[in-house]
Amino acid sequence: MTTATTAAAGLRLTLERVTLGYGRGGVLRDVDLEIEPGEILTVVGSSGSGKSTLLRGLAGLLPPYRGRILADGAEVTGPSPDRAMIFQEDGLLPWRTVLRNVELPLAIRKVPRDERRRAAREWIARVGLAGSEDRLPRELSGGMRQRVQLARALAAAPRAVLMDEPFGALDAQTRAEMQRLLLDVLRDTSATVVFVTHDVDEALLLGHRIAVITSDGVRILAEATRERIVKEL
Ligand code: ADP
């Protein structure tokens, strides 16, 4: 059963000679990439380089023209609750309270009410929002809404979390708080994380490994330093 405390093992995500894009031509061409179970892979690239496109492919929202995208060896053919997504714009349902937003993915999975309440409350507390369960999204700051998104994603015990510049719209101080919080809560899960950012320092801070998207494609940097990444971009 999915509870906040029994984390399922992280997914291995594999791209085999994948070409992804929209209509004419590929945004990303012939990408080979292996994302290890439980790792935090940060993907850094300039605006328009294809970061969101890569995540949409991994999420199963954009089928590749060529090649295969695999999760634990099985071809990804569509979205799955195993792979949670977190966006920059929060995607919370405005008419649902914090508690009912966090519960939603569990409700969709038909987790019994008491159990999903417990998991939701536990994760709301873990992201520092205890006491805000009954508030509506519009009553929260941008940072608090991102905390709710994080709780909602992790309460459902996903095996991978795909994050698309989730802290990009936050002020510097709130962003630093969220980065610390993310590292903190991820310690209690074994989910594989793909975290996309255009911020080199964020990529270095959060990633176990760092992939860079350039006009040549997607490449893991063996020894990532600020200077190396900036030179690649
Ligand atoms: P990033 O997230 O790195 O800023 P994207 O993956 O969003 O970049 O976009 C990569 C390229 O694909 C850009 O040139 C963008 O204009 C194009 N693109 C993105 N989404 C679409 C779409 N829905 N239809 C057509 N082209 C798109």
Ligand code: MG
């Ligand atoms: Mg993007």
